[in-house]
Amino acid sequence: MKLMLKKPLAFFDLETTGLNIVSDRIVEISILKVMPDGEEIVRTEKINPEMPIPAETSAIHGIYDKDVADKPNFATLANSLMQFIDNCDLAGFNSNKFDIPFLAEEFARAGLDFNLKNRSIIDVQNIFHKMEPRNLSAAYKFYCGKVLENAHSAEADTIATYEIFKAQIERYEGVEHIDPKGNKSTPIVNDMEALSEFSTRIKFADLAGHFAFDDKGNEIFNFGKYKGQKLEDVFEKEPQYYDWMMKAQFPEYTKKIASEVIMRKLRPN
Numbered sequence: 001m002k003l004m005l006k007k008p009l010a011f012f013d014l015e016t017t018g019l020n021i022v023s024d025r026i027v028e029i030s031i032l033k034v035m036p037d038g039e040e041i042v043r044t045e046k047i048n049p050e051m052p053i054p055a056e057t058s059a060i061h062g063i064y065d066k067d068v069a070d071k072p073n074f075a076t077l078a079n080s081l082m083q084f085i086d087n088c089d090l091a092g093f094n095s096n097k098f099d100i101p102f103l104a105e106e107f108a109r110a111g112l113d114f115n116l117k118n119r120s121i122i123d124v125q126n127i128f129h130k131m132e133p134r135n136l137s138a139a140y141k142f143y144c145g146k147v148l149e150n151a152h153s154a155e156a157d158t159i160a161t162y163e164i165f166k167a168q169i170e171r172y173e174g175v176e177h178i179d180p181k182g183n184k185s186t187p188i189v190n191d192m193e194a195l196s197e198f199s200t201r202i203k204f205a206d207l208a209g210h211f212a213f214d215d216k217g218n219e220i221f222n223f224g225k226y227k228g229q230k231l232e233d234v235f236e237k238e239p240q241y242y243d244w245m246m247k248a249q250f251p252e253y254t255k256k257i258a259s260e261v262i263m264r265k266l267r268p269n
Contacts (some may be wrong), residue, residue: 107254136160231258
């Protein structure tokens with residue numbers, strides 16, 4: 001089926017040295033960009049993480065130090081990758097929790113601002129888990145009737161995610177989702193903004209989940225002794241807490257949001 005796109009939709013998947021977005025690095029990225037006219041463009045890059053890949057991680061995704069020894073680092077590719085997904089909505093499998101925060105961190109280290117405003121962000125896993133709780137391989141078999149070969153290859157996972165997403169729309173278009181409390185959602189539609197809303201479980205302010213939003217749209221802490229309190233209030237009464245965050249091992253994107261709150265307080269509209 002053809003997706004109803006207002007702008008390009010980029011499906012992507014990362015393979016990394018580990019799961020820590022602060023200390024680990026990307027070793028492979030694959031992006032499948034779907035254009036509004038249906039054209040599909042795939043770009044896959046192996047990346048030198050400039051650190052050893054743990055053996056247990058290589059055993060999962062099959063990428064070893066020797067495979068990336070002569071590859072460019074992320075900073076070298078950052079500008080061209082940013083341009084490739086410019087003006088694209090984004091989609092992936094578990095991308096809201098992992099791939100998007102990880103990619104944003106890598107862009108931040110390269111000195112680029114990965115701006116997510118005005119983008120629809122679709123997590124195919126969340127749609128799957130709401131409708132048919134399972135994992136990527138099971139999703140591929142369930143929706144597409146195929147066995148996922150080369151699982152944990154970024155390109156294979158990316159293409160499988162794209163195929164699952166199209167099959168989900170075909171299967172669920174017009175179907176309402178009923179949550180455990182019996183509440184019905186609006187029916188599934190072939191619209192990226194609506195699917196972005198449906199596939200987002202919690203709207204975090206900083207991607208990594210350290211900050212959330214209250215019911216008025218204010219950034220609030222989602223961890224620690226100030227959980228539930230507005231960043232603006234905490235930083236005003238305890239500015240040293242902001243200083244501590246800037247020096248601690250928080251993701252760069254988290255620090256960016258904290259700094260934006262500070263600047264907004266100093267320079268109100």
